[in-house]
Amino acid sequence: LAKTTQPISMDSYEGQEVNITCSHNNIATNDYITWYQQFPSQGPRFIIQGYKTKVTNEVASLFIPADRKSSTLSLPRVSLSDTAVYYCLVAWDTGRRALTFGSGTRLQVQP
């Protein structure tokens, strides 16, 4: 499985756009890039997944450059409720694979 590197923590203020970048230099051809969000004392929640270019849903956007060696999760106009840990995973058929979740990026949104 491709190793990923993401910042340990980030701070932001309400209303700002937050971009969290994940590096995955050895991503394989079949790999998808998946992001999860975890609030305290809850299980992680799947928020977005992509293979290339840009993916957008009601929660976030995911930007993937042509070489796919990194990806950026973009959260528009964050609120206090976006304070959470965000995990980046890179693998294929992730539903049927045993995955390792690293420490993720701890996002703290201030008023």
Place this chain on the structure above:
Amino acid sequence: DGGITQSPKYLFRKEGQNVTLSCEQNLNHDAMYWYRQDPGQGLRLIYYSQIVNDFQKGDIAEGYSVSREKKESFPLTVTSAQKNPTAFYLCASGGQGLGRDYGYTFGSGTRLTVV
């Protein structure tokens, strides 16, 4: 409404006791997983099962046991051999099929405390 259910939400264990955490899913997923999370840390894989009647050890299986007798159920037993069981335990199940990939669905977790 499909989902994955963990119970109980809170569990207290005395020293030397075995306790069993329940995990049930109605998503028709083949694969199920157990993770442990300590405060401020990421998730560590305990056991996983990709098909009924089969399961594999994860990174920290010592002191834990599982069974997978039904597709819907994957209970985790924390045995007395687990020296530091106080943690947040998360169960997940995995979507199926190649190509479009649906990742994991997690339960809401069980917080186990040794008293």
